[in-house]
Amino acid sequence: MRSMSQFRCSRSRIWMDDNMSDVQFFEGVEKLLEIWFSTNDNNSKHADLRKIPRSRLESLLKIVRCEIISFCSNDQIDAYVLSLSYFDCCYCLVLLQLMFKSKCSIVDFNWCKCTESSMFISKRRFILKTCGTTTPLLCLQPLLLLVEQYAGFTDVEDVFYSRKNYKRPDLQAAPHRDFYQEVTLLDAIFPHGSAYCLGSMNRDCWYLYTLNPPRTNALSSETEPDPDQTLEILMTDLDPDVMSIFTREECLNAAEATKKSGIDKIVPNMVIDDYLFEPCGYSMNGVTKSGCYMTIHITPEPEFSYVSFETNITATSYREIVNKVIETFQPGKFMVTVFTNKTSAAVGAPKEIQNLTEIGSWTRRDMQHICFKNYDLTYAFYSKFPS
Amino acid sequence: MRSMSQFRCSRSRIWMDDNMSDVQFFEGVEKLLEIWFSTNDNNSKHADLRKIPRSRLESLLKIVRCEIISFCSNDQIDAYVLSLSYFDCCYCLVLLQLMFKSKCSIVDFNWCKCTESSMFISKRRFILKTCGTTTPLLCLQPLLLLVEQYAGFTDVEDVFYSRKNYKRPDLQAAPHRDFYQEVTLLDAIFPHGSAYCLGSMNRDCWYLYTLNPPRTNALSSETEPDPDQTLEILMTDLDPDVMSIFTREECLNAAEATKKSGIDKIVPNMVIDDYLFEPCGYSMNGVTKSGCYMTIHITPEPEFSYVSFETNITATSYREIVNKVIETFQPGKFMVTVFTNKTSAAVGAPKEIQNLTEIGSWTRRDMQHICFKNYDLTYAFYSKFPS
Numbered sequence: 001m002r003s004m005s006q007f008r009c010s011r012s013r014i015w016m017d018d019n020m021s022d023v024q025f026f027e028g029v030e031k032l033l034e035i036w037f038s039t040n041d042n043n044s045k046h047a048d049l050r051k052i053p054r055s056r057l058e059s060l061l062k063i064v065r066c067e068i069i070s071f072c073s074n075d076q077i078d079a080y081v082l083s084l085s086y087f088d089c090c091y092c093l094v095l096l097q098l099m100f101k102s103k104c105s106i107v108d109f110n111w112c113k114c115t116e117s118s119m120f121i122s123k124r125r126f127i128l129k130t131c132g133t134t135t136p137l138l139c140l141q142p143l144l145l146l147v148e149q150y151a152g153f154t155d156v157e158d159v160f161y162s163r164k165n166y167k168r169p170d171l172q173a174a175p176h177r178d179f180y181q182e183v184t185l186l187d188a189i190f191p192h193g194s195a196y197c198l199g200s201m202n203r204d205c206w207y208l209y210t211l212n213p214p215r216t217n218a219l220s221s222e223t224e225p226d227p228d229q230t231l232e233i234l235m236t237d238l239d240p241d242v243m244s245i246f247t248r249e250e251c252l253n254a255a256e257a258t259k260k261s262g263i264d265k266i267v268p269n270m271v272i273d274d275y276l277f278e279p280c281g282y283s284m285n286g287v288t289k290s291g292c293y294m295t296i297h298i299t300p301e302p303e304f305s306y307v308s309f310e311t312n313i314t315a316t317s318y319r320e321i322v323n324k325v326i327e328t329f330q331p332g333k334f335m336v337t338v339f340t341n342k343t344s345a346a347v348g349a350p351k352e353i354q355n356l357t358e359i360g361s362w363t364r365r366d367m368q369h370i371c372f373k374n375y376d377l378t379y380a381f382y383s384k385f386p387s
Numbered sequence: 388m389r390s391m392s393q394f395r396c397s398r399s400r401i402w403m404d405d406n407m408s409d410v411q412f413f414e415g416v417e418k419l420l421e422i423w424f425s426t427n428d429n430n431s432k433h434a435d436l437r438k439i440p441r442s443r444l445e446s447l448l449k450i451v452r453c454e455i456i457s458f459c460s461n462d463q464i465d466a467y468v469l470s471l472s473y474f475d476c477c478y479c480l481v482l483l484q485l486m487f488k489s490k491c492s493i494v495d496f497n498w499c500k501c502t503e504s505s506m507f508i509s510k511r512r513f514i515l516k517t518c519g520t521t522t523p524l525l526c527l528q529p530l531l532l533l534v535e536q537y538a539g540f541t542d543v544e545d546v547f548y549s550r551k552n553y554k555r556p557d558l559q560a561a562p563h564r565d566f567y568q569e570v571t572l573l574d575a576i577f578p579h580g581s582a583y584c585l586g587s588m589n590r591d592c593w594y595l596y597t598l599n600p601p602r603t604n605a606l607s608s609e610t611e612p613d614p615d616q617t618l619e620i621l622m623t624d625l626d627p628d629v630m631s632i633f634t635r636e637e638c639l640n641a642a643e644a645t646k647k648s649g650i651d652k653i654v655p656n657m658v659i660d661d662y663l664f665e666p667c668g669y670s671m672n673g674v675t676k677s678g679c680y681m682t683i684h685i686t687p688e689p690e691f692s693y694v695s696f697e698t699n700i701t702a703t704s705y706r707e708i709v710n711k712v713i714e715t716f717q718p719g720k721f722m723v724t725v726f727t728n729k730t731s732a733a734v735g736a737p738k739e740i741q742n743l744t745e746i747g748s749w750t751r752r753d754m755q756h757i758c759f760k761n762y763d764l765t766y767a768f769y770s771k772f773p774s
Contacts, residue, residue: 194587371754
C-alpha cells in the first residue's frame with residue numbers, strides 16, 4: 001500500500017467554492033429522500049413507479065445533477081448507482097481548464113466519476129440518496145408529476161427527507177445550504193410536514209423532515225401499514241488504512257474493494273452492484289429477491305472521510321449488523337438511526353439501541369427517541385473514547 | 388365581565404419594533420436559565436448562593452433589564468418576582484411620549500409593570516426565568532463572578548438554558564433573536580455544552596442547551612446526585628374567559644386572581660407570592676418548607692396569550708398536576724417537559740408522559756425522549772382536536 005501522505009497529496013478530489021478558489025474537499029454527507037405513494041381508488045394493483053420510462057428518470061436526475069452509471073433489478077426493486085454528471089463536477093471542470101491551458105489531449109486526464117449516490121425504485125417507494133453538491137429537493141415537483149403521469153398513484157402517503165449536518169454547508173447549492181431553506185421548500189409542497197433535529201445542534205446532528213399528520217380520534221378504520229423499517233449508520237473520521245481500500249491505487253476494481261473490505265459479508269444473500277470511482281470513492285447497492293436493499297457510499301479522503309450504510313432488511317435485531325459495519329469501517333464517530341412501524345419485525349430494535357450505552361470501544365454521547373404517528377425513530381451517536 | 392373586544396382594544400400592552408412603529412404585542416415566552424454550582428474542596432458546607440448581597444443581585448438584574456418587585460423566602464429558598472425596569476419597557480416609553488406630547492402629568496397614566504418573571508436562589512441552584520425582551524444570557528459571566536466572589540463555589544456542575552420558540556423572534560434583542568446566537572454565547576463559556584431542539588422546528592418547538600459531558604469508562608467513583616426533577620408546561624391559545632381573570636378589570640388584586648382561577652389548588656401547601664400587573668398579566672411564585680418551588684406566568688391578551696407553569700416538587704407521578712394545570716387554563720396547545728435524574732422519586736414520570744397519547748380533549752402531536760448523561764428528558768406536545 002502506498003503511504004497515506006502520497007494518497008493525500010495526489011488523489012484528493014478537488015472542489016471549488018463560490019470564489020472559484022481551489023478547495024480540497026468533497027462533501028460525503030448525503031441528502032436522503034424517501035417517498036411512499038398510494039392510490040385512493042381501486043387502481044392500486046396496476047400502479048407502479050417502475051412504469052416511469054428510463055428517459056424520464058434520466059431527465060429527472062439532470063435536475064439533481066446526477067446520472068445513472070450502473071443498474072440492477074429484480075421483480076421487486078430497481079437499484080441504480082448514480083454519479084455527478086461531467087459538467088457539474090468541479091474536479092472535472094478543473095481538469096478541463098488544465099487541459100485547455102496545457103494544450104493536452106482529453107485522454108491525458110483521469111476524468112473523475114465522483115459523487116457516490118443511489119436510487120431505488122420499487123412498486124410504491126422511491127428512494128434517492130445523493131452526496132456532494134447535488135440538489136435532490138429540486139426534483140420533487142417534477143417527480144410528483146411523473147408519478148401522476150406514468151405510475152398511476154394519486155397520493156403521497158409518507159415522505160422522509162433526512163441528512164447529517166454538512167461539514168461545509170457553505171459549499172452547497174440552494175436550497176441545501178440550510179435546513180430551514182430545505183424545510184421552506186418542503187412545506188410549500190406538503191401540508192402536514194414536520195421538521196426535526198436530532199442530536200447536538202452545535203456538534204453532530206441529523207435533520208429529518210417527515211409527514212406527521214395529526215392523530216384522529218376516530219376509531220381506527222385505517223388498515224394496518226405494510227411492515228417497514230430502516231437502519232442507517234453514518235460514519236466519520238474513519239480508519240485511513242480501511243479507507244485506502246477504496247482507491248484505484250489499492251484496488252483494481254469495485255469487486256476487489258468489496259471483498260477486501262469485507263462489505264460482502266455484512267448482509268448475506270445480497271446481489272451486489274458496486275462501483276469504484278476514479279481516483280477514489282466507492283458506491284454499492286445490494287438487493288435481495290424479496291425486494292430488500294442495502295447501500296454503502298464511501299468518501300475515503302482522510303481529511304473528510306465519510307461512510308454511510310443503509311438497509312431495510314427485516315430482522316428482529318440490528319445489533320449484529322451494527323457491529324459488523326463499525327468493525328468493517330472503524331469510524332471515529334458514528335450515528336445510528338432506526339425507523340420502525342408497528343407491523344415491522346424490527347419493532348424491538350429501537351429499544352435495543354436505546355439500551356446500548358457502549359458498543360466495543362465506542363461510547364454513546366447522545367440518544368433520542370421520537371414517536372411519530374406511523375413510525376418510531378431512535379437516534380444514537382457514538383464516539384471512540386476519548387473523543 | 389366586560390366583553391373581550393373591549394378588553395382587546397383598550398388593554399393590550401404595546402410593543403415597538405425596530406422601526407419604532409407601534410405593534411400590539413408582548414412575548415410571553417420565557418428564557419429559562421438554571422445553574423447548579425459545586426465546590427471541588429471541603430468548603431461546600433459554607434458555600435451558599437444566598438450570600439450574594441441583594442444590591443449585587445439588583446445590579447445583575449439590570450443587565451437582564453429586570454428589577455425585583457416582590458420577595459419571599461424560607462430556610463431553603465429565596466423566591467423573587469421580577470418585572471421589566473421602567474425605562475426598558477416599551478409600553479411605558481410610549482406612555483412617556485404621549486405624556487410629553489399631550490403635556491399631561493405623570494399621574495394621569497397607568498404605568499405598566501409588564502414582564503412576568505421570576506428568580507429562585509437556593510444553596511447551590513440559581514434559576515432565572517424572564518419573558519418579554521429580557522436578556523438573561525448577558526448576565527451569565529457577571530453571575531459566575533459574583534458566585535466566585537461571594538458564594539464560595541468553584542465549579543459549575545450543570546447548566547440548563549431553555550425556551551419555547553418565540554412568536555416574534557424579530558422583536559428580541561441580541562443574543563436572543565436566534566438559538567444559534569444564544570448557543571454561540573454559551574459555547575464560549577462552557578466547554579461541554581450541547582444544544583438541542585425538541586418538537587417540530589417548523590411548528591412548535593423547544594430549545595435546550597445543557598452540559599452533557601462525555602461518559603467516562605472508569606468505574607463510577609462519582610457520588611450519587613441529589614434527587615432532582617422539573618416539570619414544565621408551556622401553554623398557548625388559551626381560553627379568553629380564563630385569561631380575563633388576569634386583568635385589573637376583572638380582579639382587584641393578585642390574591643383574587645389566584646383564588647378565582649384556582650391556581651391556589653394546583654399544588655397544595657405552597658406559600659404563594661403573587662402579583663397582578665397593570666393593565667394585565669400575572670406572576671406567582673410558590674415555595675414549600677422543604678425548598679421546592681412552583682411558578683406561573685401569564686400573558687393574558689387573546690392575540691398572543693401564553694401561560695407557563697413550572698415546579699420541581701417531588702412526586703412519583705405528574706399526571707394529576709398536568710391535568711389540573713390544563714383544566715385550569717384551558718390551552719389550545721401545550722408542551723410538557725419532564726427532567727428527572729436517577730435518584731429522583733419522579734424517575735417513572737417520563738415513562739408516564741410517554742404513554743399519554745390523549746389527555747382529556749387534547750391529542751398528542753409530538754413526543755421525544757432524550758437520554759443525557761445525568762438526566763432523562765421527555766418532551767410532549769398536545770393540541771385540542773381538531774387542531
